[in-house]
Amino acid sequence: MSLESYLIEMLKVLVFPGFIFIFILALFYEWFDRKFYAKLQNRVGPLYAGPFGILQPLADLIKLLSKEDIVPKGVDRMLFTAAPLFSLTLSIFATLLLPIFSYKGILSFEGDLVITVVLLTFLCIITFFAGIASYNRFAIIGAERSFLQLIGYEIPLMISVVSVALNAHSLSIQNIVLSQKNMWYILGPNILGFIVFLFAAQAELERIPFDLPEAEQEIIAGWNIDYSGRRLAMFRLAKNIELVFLCGLAATLFLGGPLGPVVPGYEAIFFTIYFIIKSIFVLAILTIVRALFARLRIDQIVSFSWKYLLPLAIIQFLIVRLIV
Amino acid sequence: MEISITFGYHTVFDCEVDRVMSMLSELLKNLFKKRATVLYPEEKDKVHVPEGYRGKLEFYREKCIGCTLCYQVCPSYTIEIITDEKGKRPVFNLARCTYCGQCEDICPTKSIHLTKQFEIISLDKKDLVVK
Amino acid sequence: MSTFDIPIGPQHPALPEPLLLKLEVEGESVVGVDFDVSYMHRGIEKLLETKTYFQGLPLVERICGICNAAHGLCYTLNVEKLYDKEIPSRAQYLRVVVEELSRIHSHLLWLGVAAFEIGFNTMFMYTWRDREHVMDMLEAITGNRVTTEYSQIGGVRRDISPELAEKLLKTMDVVEERTKYYIKVALTEPTIAKRTQGVGYLSPEDAKATCSVGPVIRASGIKFDVRADDPYAAHDEIPFNVITYDSCDVFGRIIVRAQELLECVNMIRYALKNLPSGPFRIKLPMKPNAGEALTRVEAPRGELLHYTLCEGTPKPYRYKVRTPTLANLGALRAMLTSKGRYVVNIGDVPIIYGSIDPCICCTARVQFIDVKKGKAWTWTLDEIRNMSKKVKA
Ligand code: SF4
Numbered sequence: 001m002s003l004e005s006y007l008i009e010m011l012k013v014l015v016f017p018g019f020i021f022i023f024i025l026a027l028f029y030e031w032f033d034r035k036f037y038a039k040l041q042n043r044v045g046p047l048y049a050g051p052f053g054i055l056q057p058l059a060d061l062i063k064l065l066s067k068e069d070i071v072p073k074g075v076d077r078m079l080f081t082a083a084p085l086f087s088l089t090l091s092i093f094a095t096l097l098l099p100i101f102s103y104k105g106i107l108s109f110e111g112d113l114v115i116t117v118v119l120l121t122f123l124c125i126i127t128f129f130a131g132i133a134s135y136n137r138f139a140i141i142g143a144e145r146s147f148l149q150l151i152g153y154e155i156p157l158m159i160s161v162v163s164v165a166l167n168a169h170s171l172s173i174q175n176i177v178l179s180q181k182n183m184w185y186i187l188g189p190n191i192l193g194f195i196v197f198l199f200a201a202q203a204e205l206e207r208i209p210f211d212l213p214e215a216e217q218e219i220i221a222g223w224n225i226d227y228s229g230r231r232l233a234m235f236r237l238a239k240n241i242e243l244v245f246l247c248g249l250a251a252t253l254f255l256g257g258p259l260g261p262v263v264p265g266y267e268a269i270f271f272t273i274y275f276i277i278k279s280i281f282v283l284a285i286l287t288i289v290r291a292l293f294a295r296l297r298i299d300q301i302v303s304f305s306w307k308y309l310l311p312l313a314i315i316q317f318l319i320v321r322l323i324v
Numbered sequence: 325m326e327i328s329i330t331f332g333y334h335t336v337f338d339c340e341v342d343r344v345m346s347m348l349s350e351l352l353k354n355l356f357k358k359r360a361t362v363l364y365p366e367e368k369d370k371v372h373v374p375e376g377y378r379g380k381l382e383f384y385r386e387k388c389i390g391c392t393l394c395y396q397v398c399p400s401y402t403i404e405i406i407t408d409e410k411g412k413r414p415v416f417n418l419a420r421c422t423y424c425g426q427c428e429d430i431c432p433t434k435s436i437h438l439t440k441q442f443e444i445i446s447l448d449k450k451d452l453v454v455k
Numbered sequence: 456m457s458t459f460d461i462p463i464g465p466q467h468p469a470l471p472e473p474l475l476l477k478l479e480v481e482g483e484s485v486v487g488v489d490f491d492v493s494y495m496h497r498g499i500e501k502l503l504e505t506k507t508y509f510q511g512l513p514l515v516e517r518i519c520g521i522c523n524a525a526h527g528l529c530y531t532l533n534v535e536k537l538y539d540k541e542i543p544s545r546a547q548y549l550r551v552v553v554e555e556l557s558r559i560h561s562h563l564l565w566l567g568v569a570a571f572e573i574g575f576n577t578m579f580m581y582t583w584r585d586r587e588h589v590m591d592m593l594e595a596i597t598g599n600r601v602t603t604e605y606s607q608i609g610g611v612r613r614d615i616s617p618e619l620a621e622k623l624l625k626t627m628d629v630v631e632e633r634t635k636y637y638i639k640v641a642l643t644e645p646t647i648a649k650r651t652q653g654v655g656y657l658s659p660e661d662a663k664a665t666c667s668v669g670p671v672i673r674a675s676g677i678k679f680d681v682r683a684d685d686p687y688a689a690h691d692e693i694p695f696n697v698i699t700y701d702s703c704d705v706f707g708r709i710i711v712r713a714q715e716l717l718e719c720v721n722m723i724r725y726a727l728k729n730l731p732s733g734p735f736r737i738k739l740p741m742k743p744n745a746g747e748a749l750t751r752v753e754a755p756r757g758e759l760l761h762y763t764l765c766e767g768t769p770k771p772y773r774y775k776v777r778t779p780t781l782a783n784l785g786a787l788r789a790m791l792t793s794k795g796r797y798v799v800n801i802g803d804v805p806i807i808y809g810s811i812d813p814c815i816c817c818t819a820r821v822q823f824i825d826v827k828k829g830k831a832w833t834w835t836l837d838e839i840r841n842m843s844k845k846v847k848a
């Protein structure tokens with residue numbers, strides 16, 4: 001590999017569409033989520049930091065980073081330090097698989113779709129360990145809940161992803177994107193899968209109605225009750241990056257990813273814009289869902305998943321099976 | 325509207341779509357409504373204070389006859405009666421005042437009036453004494 | 456399966472009241488509950504003894520910020536009983552107007568809090584936004600948003616002008632429309648139904664046995680409302696329905712409160728339409744006659760009870776307040792205890808606790824502590840009675 005191409009690869013990973021771009025996107029998505037949520041509720045939302053409060057997530061992050069680093073007595077020190085780091089790295093790693101500025105992500109190989117799903121599960125497992133590490137009653141309950149929730153939404157999520165892969169005859173994200181050249185899957189046979197995916201994403205992100213692991217009213221902050229300062233900042237950032245990742249994945253799998261009409265020669269710019277627009281559309285739906293429902297109870301979540309999401313996902317699978 | 329999928333006697337899936345509709349339509353309506361929040365320190369003119377609001381009190385020395393009735397009804401010992409050249413008169417320490425308005429109600433000569441001003445905070449205790 | 460304790464409160468983000476709920480948990484379900492309300496002693500009853508009856512009114516209103524109108528009304532009605540004077544009926548009507556207005560604001564506030572407890576933030580924002588209309592009206596009529604101090608000994612503070620009455624009627628239209636919408640949402644929204652139906656079950660027998668009051672007992676299907684059973688102010692002339700619901704759960708309490716809002720709206724409309732003319736206040740002397748008085752008022756949270764003993768001086772010899780939350784605590788224990796097929800999850804605790812509309816600050820009662828021996832205890836009613844006999848003898 002020549003030095004030049006090496007540098008370009010490096011820039012891709014570090015700046016665009018790698019770490020820095022993802023970082024900015026994550027903060028922007030958090031702002032959009034909060035502002036849109038506030039709008040739906042007839043409130044103002046973030047306001048003072050930057051125009052329309054767009055810098056508020058950054059300000060929050062900096063504030064958290066500058067806080068005192070507290071490790072409570074009796075926590076499992078190693079796990080307590082490792083969990084936020086792992087959660088941040090894994091979520092950043094996941095976003096590298098997203099096709100943002102071309103048909104494929106920075107990392108792309110045959111079967112990368114499988115990795116994305118595995119990463120999602122890993123993120124949830126890290127949540128569990130983060131809760132267990134702090135040995136707090138509320139945190140343990142939160143950790144338990146995050147696992148119970150995983151049991152609920154994991155399988156429908158996988159089936160809905162698999163039916164997309166089946167449709168595209170491929171397990172690589174690149175091929176899935178390319179196969180949507182003529183028709184996005186959401187317009188085609190995969191609309192049910194899209195709905196299932198959205199609900200599962202909501203659960204993965206621990207947002208209302210599935211925000212049980214950190215339900216404020218019940219178990220205060222749940223699994224992250226003992227985390228503060230830097231560690232909490234990392235968790236928050238990881239959650240936001242996960243938000244970008246899941247919205248992007250939904251856009252990739254169902255809305256044709258970065259595809260759209262382009263001016264030849266400027267594909268990268270157009271693709272990025274299309275990708276952002278589509279994933280923000282998904283984010284808007286997720287936010288509406290967040291504003292629309294009350295929190296469910298843990299038994300209700302599991303039964304909701306098995307009663308509604310799973311049948312939907314299976315029907316989706318059967319439809320695709322019949323067509324293909 | 326109800327979507328349900330049934331195999332024989334077993335309902336596998338049923339979902340009433342319009343149950344969420346009442347909330348959803350309200351949400352979308354609110355998207356285009358003006359925000360309900362009043363950004364208080366910036367939009368002071370939007371704060372509507374009605375007539376008869378019980379705010380910072382004013383005292384008119386020339387009307388007061390020194391009957392000390394206000395002193396007797398004040399629940400929080402806001403009022404201190406002192407004697408000046410014209411005779412007895414009240415002095416109000418607003419830091420203790422509960423803005424109940426009993427002094428205004430009882431005063432026979434209407435020397436006390438609770439104004440519409442509600443921004444009473446001060447860094448100096450002396451500003452809170454109404455003479 | 457092993458159990459462990461979870462403390463909820465006295466400081467908890469969702470329950471901003473100084474109450475400690477000690478939950479014994481087995482996995483996700485609650486198997487035991489114990490609570491402690493004595494985190495806040497304000498000495499209001501003692502303080503009232505140092506003030507004249509006229510000075511006491513603003514203090515009484517501060518027992519509870521949200522049902523301040525009910526406390527003020529109860530206090531004034533109670534003190535007026537010591538005077539033997541007819542209070543002008545215009546004042547009585549106006550009292551009902553403000554009382555019902557404050558009930559609307561309290562119930563809307565509660566709806567928001569209940570929504571918040573089940574994580575329904577949007578509903579919380581909406582109800583509190585709409586409550587602002589009512590707060591603005593309270594401010595315009597009485598001069599303040601929260602501590603209204605409208606009902607005074609001998610009448611009410613000010614009259615209501617025709618323009619203001621007109622405006623109030625318009626606000627009532629808004630409130631009615633919004634309330635109907637909330638009832639629709641509560642009845643149809645799937646997640647609300649899921650989180651509240653069959654939760655916090657209180658059977659009518661338990662409701663009676665634990666002497667619960669207010670919307671809690673009415674949601675268990677028992678018609679008990681002081682406004683109807685022992686009318687005060689102008690409630691004997693203003694018609695209304697006692698709302699009951701027989702589902703005995705949190706859902707029922709939501710519906711009862713929401714429907715009561717509509718009743719309040721109608722009562723205000725009726726009162727304004729049939730407002731008698733005449734004076735709105737009479738002057739009463741500082742010194743009431745010697746005697747005892749006891750008054751019950753239906754506060755938004757339930758039956759409120761004030762008692763006073765007067766020895767013919769301007770200051771009370773004794774003043775006693777029994778707030779509705781105290782009466783409902785027994786019911787709370789019944790609701791929070793899992794029994795048989797009825798299981799309480801940790802997730803249900805906030806909404807069950809919230810469903811009695813708790814106001815612990817006005818509830819804490821005496822506990823006796825012997826500092827030297829390090830012992831704490833409480834006395835039962837009989838013991839206190841025996842003790843007073845001993846003192847007399
Ligand atoms: S408003 Fe009330 S507290 Fe303030 S001075 Fe007058 S009587 Fe005293």
Ligand code: SF4
Pocket residue numbers: 387388389390391392393394395413414430431432433434435436
């Ligand atoms: S009641 Fe009025 S007239 Fe009497 S002392 Fe007070 S301010 Fe003066």
